Amino acid sequence: MPTISQKGHDMPASPIRKLVPYAEQATENGKHIYYLNIGQPDIKTPEVALNAVKQNDVEILSYSRSEGSETYRKKLAQYFGKHDIKVSHNDIIVTTGASEALLFLFSSIMDPNDEVIISEPFYANYIAFSTASGVKVVPAICDIDDNFALPPIDTFEKLITPKTKAILICNPGNPTGYLYSKEEIQQLAALAIKHDLFLVADEVYREFVYDGNTHYSIMQVEGIDQHAVIIDSVSKRYSMCGARVGCLVSKNKTLMQTVLKFAQARLSPPTYAQIASEAALDTPQSYFDDVIEEYVDRRDTLIAELKKIDGIKVAVPQGAFYCIAELPIKNADDFAQWLLEHFDIDGETVMVAPANGFYSTPGVGLNQIRIAYVLNKKSLVKAVNILKEALKVYPN
Template sequence: MPKISSKGRLMPASPIRKLVPYAEEAKKKGINVIHLNIGQPDIKTPKVALDAVRNHKIEVLAYSRTEGSDNYREKIANYYGMHDINVTAKDIIVTTGGSEALAFTMGSILDEGDEIIIPEPFYANYNGFATANGVKVIPIVSAIETNFALPPFSEFEKNITPKTKAILICNPGNPTGYLYNHDEIKQLVSLVKNHDLFLVADEVYREFAYDGKHHHSILKEEGIENNAIIVDSVSKRYSMCGARIGCIVSKNQEVIHTALKFAQARLSPPTLAQIASEAALDTPQSYFDDVITEYVSRRNLLVSELEKIDNIKIAKPSGAFYCVVQLPVKNSDDFAQWLLEHFNLDKETVMVAPAGGFYATEGLGINQIRIAYVLDKKQLVRAVKILKKGLQQYLAK
């Protein structure tokens, strides 16, 4: 029998989606599964985006430009300008989601055997993109005890080797909700300039900053034009996960031209989704104000309800819409699967994301879960009640 590749065998399964078969089996048994595992917002997509697709006059659904339409990239540049990030359309490549932007970025700046430093826990698919490119992730551990604050910069310094080519951050963070302050961004900028490294920032949650705090983009910093690469997406900002539209933004034209070659190999990003995404840029600020108010309210409620559970630790997020919780269990994968296979409360159970898959260091996060608070408050209260009862029964068995 022919063998699959070593790379394929090493590709990690998604901690967010790997329990889906168990959830589907539970649903077949008549169990309602409350999904806390995936960052699919329930906030309505802006009407202006949906109307743009409904009312389009296209008669032939043709390829678009490989790098995305001129009009859309111009409007993206204008969007960044409103956030004091000065870029032009030539600094932008539209991609099929933020995932493709990450894959193209890694392919453009890293060779097989190179190393990329990433503070952990981090978005689980970073492991997958690194594996696909033959790249080694060098994790810098942050801890729930410090609310996943950025580790000391001495930890970064001592892990830089001749093979190190980049540092990757997610700001605000998935799965932690940690929001980097301006001083941390400045220190990272100084670090990559001193060591001639790329700094890649996944900024898809830029709008989601809470408690009077503000997001600080790496492209606002001076003197980092050749080092800085932003990865972005419409998925969370406009509740348009299914559009699969993202982008790479960099003033380093060698990076852009290289990424364009990867983009040419997949021909073009989806045309209708670009139409929706271009229209979404006309969404009024009031939409985001309402969304932030709602997420802050949900976060506060979730943390308050979780604090009623004994012997757990909670990291309070300052951005995004995720919360990492440490449970009094040995293995959260086993617990999460058990919730779906063997537990329900009045014909309902919950699906969570085991957090071990958000780490690169083996053994870390195995007693943690990530909760996405993308459900209405009534559902969140119900979900935490089920989680509490399930945890009590699991520990007693």
């Protein structure tokens, strides 16, 4: 019998999606599920983006350039400029989601067995991208008791070896909602320059910053041009997850020429999705003001309700729309499956993402879950009440 690769064996299942069969069965059994497991916003996509597709006069749905539509990249450069990130359209390559941008990047800057340092917990697919590229993840561990704050900078420095090629952060963070300060970004930038590493920032949640804080990008640091790489996406910003359009941004010309070769190999990003994404850049600021106000209300509601449950520990997010909660249980994987298979209140249950999949360190996060507060406040209150009652009777 033919065999599959070791890489295939090592590729992790998504902690966000692996429970889907149990959710589908629960739905077939007549249960209503509150989905807290995945970052799919319920916010409406801007009409300007949808209308750009509905009302366009395209007669031939042809390839775009491998680096993405020039008009879209020029408008993207203007968007970044409004956020004090000074780049030209030639510093941008459009990708099929931020996922493809990360895959292209890992293939461009790292060889098999090279290392990337990532603050942990982190977006689960970083492990998948690393596995696909044969790269080793070296975690810089953050702690829920410290609200998942960045570890001291010397912690990162101690992890650097001759195999280290990059430091990767998500700002604001998925799954923690942690927002890096200007000082922390500058410290990481100085470390990357000192050791001649790439500093990569996944900034897809740039707009989602709360409590009067502001987002500080790695590309706002002086002298970082040859080391900084931004990963971005329209998915969360405009509630356009299905468009699958992201981008990679860097002023390092050698890097961008290399990334372009991978982009050429897959031909081009999707044309219709670029049309929608370009139009989305005309979304008025009032859209984001309303969305941020809604997410702050949801966050505050979720945290307040969770804190009413005995034995729960929860980190308070400053951005994005996720939080990590530590439960008085031993195994969140088992608990999440049990919720779908064996528990409901009046035919309703909850789907959560076990947090151990957001760690690369064995045995860490086993009693934690990630909650995406992408439901309205009424649904969040109901969902947390289900969690509360479930914990009272959960056998393990």
